Amino acid sequence: MKARVFIRLKSEVLDPQGQAIESALKNLNENNIKNIRQGKLIEMDIEAKNVEEAKKSIENITVKLLANTVIEDYKIEIE
Amino acid sequence: MKARVFIRLKSEVLDPQGQAIESALKNLNENNIKNIRQGKLIEMDIEAKNVEEAKKSIENITVKLLANTVIEDYKIEIE
Numbered sequence: 001m002k003a004r005v006f007i008r009l010k011s012e013v014l015d016p017q018g019q020a021i022e023s024a025l026k027n028l029n030e031n032n033i034k035n036i037r038q039g040k041l042i043e044m045d046i047e048a049k050n051v052e053e054a055k056k057s058i059e060n061i062t063v064k065l066l067a068n069t070v071i072e073d074y075k076i077e078i079e
Numbered sequence: 080m081k082a083r084v085f086i087r088l089k090s091e092v093l094d095p096q097g098q099a100i101e102s103a104l105k106n107l108n109e110n111n112i113k114n115i116r117q118g119k120l121i122e123m124d125i126e127a128k129n130v131e132e133a134k135k136s137i138e139n140i141t142v143k144l145l146a147n148t149v150i151e152d153y154k155i156e157i158e
Contacts, residue, residue, distance in 0.1 A: 007120075028140060030136065034123065042100070057109065
């Protein structure tokens with residue numbers, strides 16, 4: 001199975017990377033784009049009996065390894 | 080409108096971040112997860128007359144600023 005984990009900074013956390021992109025856009029004269037936030041996308045292949053089990057496994061590694069749940073939110077997609 | 084840009088390393092490009100995650104997983108005894116690739120997820124708000132125009136604007140900034148199209152692929156989603 002293919003799985004994707006989307007990791008975003010929580011909305012109340014400052015995002016300096018997003019701000020850097022936003023100020024670079026001003027130099028490109030793109031003033032119609034705002035509120036830029038940069039997150040991570042982690043893709044993987046997983047062997048599991050079913051989607052439930054795969055999701056549990058990925059949730060486990062996301063909390064332990066991939067995301068910092070104090071400042072980040074995550075979403076798991078399996079297909 | 081809300082827009083998302085997914086940026087991934089092309090499949091033929093080595094992904095050291097993905098490899099680092101993979102070797103860390105071995106220490107967590109998760110051996111059922113393989114082929115990990117780390118990419119970027121960039122979210123933004125855009126003001127545009129229609130989806131077409133928004134997509135064109137975002138494609139423009141993605142190629143110029145967000146993605147390195149020599150080694151990265153991108154996908155744009157607007158909602």
